[in-house]
Amino acid sequence: METAAVRTPLSRERVTTAALLLIDADGLDALSMRKLGAALGVEAMSLYNHVRNKDDLLGAVTDNICAEILLRFDATSATPRTSDPVTWQSRATAMAYAYWTVSREHPRAFPLVSYKPIDSMNGMMMLARCLEIFTDAGLALDDAAAAFNAAAGWLLGTIEQEHRLMGKLVEGGGVTKADVPDALGSIVDFRDACLATSPEERFSLGLEILLAGIEARLATARIRP
Numbered sequence: 001m002e003t004a005a006v007r008t009p010l011s012r013e014r015v016t017t018a019a020l021l022l023i024d025a026d027g028l029d030a031l032s033m034r035k036l037g038a039a040l041g042v043e044a045m046s047l048y049n050h051v052r053n054k055d056d057l058l059g060a061v062t063d064n065i066c067a068e069i070l071l072r073f074d075a076t077s078a079t080p081r082t083s084d085p086v087t088w089q090s091r092a093t094a095m096a097y098a099y100w101t102v103s104r105e106h107p108r109a110f111p112l113v114s115y116k117p118i119d120s121m122n123g124m125m126m127l128a129r130c131l132e133i134f135t136d137a138g139l140a141l142d143d144a145a146a147a148f149n150a151a152a153g154w155l156l157g158t159i160e161q162e163h164r165l166m167g168k169l170v171e172g173g174g175v176t177k178a179d180v181p182d183a184l185g186s187i188v189d190f191r192d193a194c195l196a197t198s199p200e201e202r203f204s205l206g207l208e209i210l211l212a213g214i215e216a217r218l219a220t221a222r223i224r225p
Contacts, residue, residue, distance in 0.1 A: 016064055
């Protein structure tokens with residue numbers, strides 16, 4: 001005699017994981033409690049036993065993304081790719097690449113990290129790691145905040161630009177020399193020069209420039225009376 005298949009019970013983690021999968025597939029705007037319920041094989045109302053509302057659900061998805069960033073950062077920090085000593089630059093690089101890698105894995109969900117306030121446990125732990133990178137380098141709290149703001153602004157802006165603008169330009173978007181006056185033809189050459197490098201090369205070089213600037217600021221802070 002056949003028995004009915006045992007259904008995996010719902011949990012907050014299962015609901016959150018399914019929501020992230022839906023966002024990865026269809027985008028943030030396509031996520032609804034009805035679609036999520038259907039994906040899990042339950043009525044939408046059942047989801048409210050595990051999340052308060054859609055905003056709570058998106059907060060949980062954001063927390064999961066932060067957890068992935070933390071895991072990648074901690075793993076890279078624990079097993080560096082070279083035998084060089086661990087420095088604030090190497091730790092900052094590990095954090096930047098953790099963000100970058102996770103953003104490439106979840107391009108449609110990653111904007112949540114940019115525009116939702118970080119108030120979950122994993123989000124706060126991620127910010128704590130970022131703070132430690134700069135305070136362990138000898139920066140006072142206000143200088144650490146300035147360095148973090150510069151780094152976060154560049155990092156999230158770069159990720160957003162690569163996900164949206166650069167991809168469209170690579171596909172052939174934007175003006176051609178025939179569209180602009182002769183005096184502005186150099187902007188087309190400039191754009192093409194920007195596109196001549198890969199996303200990874202653009203990210204690596206931008207990070208190198210950013211860290212050099214923060215190190216210059218660090219040097220000033222160290223000699224401040």
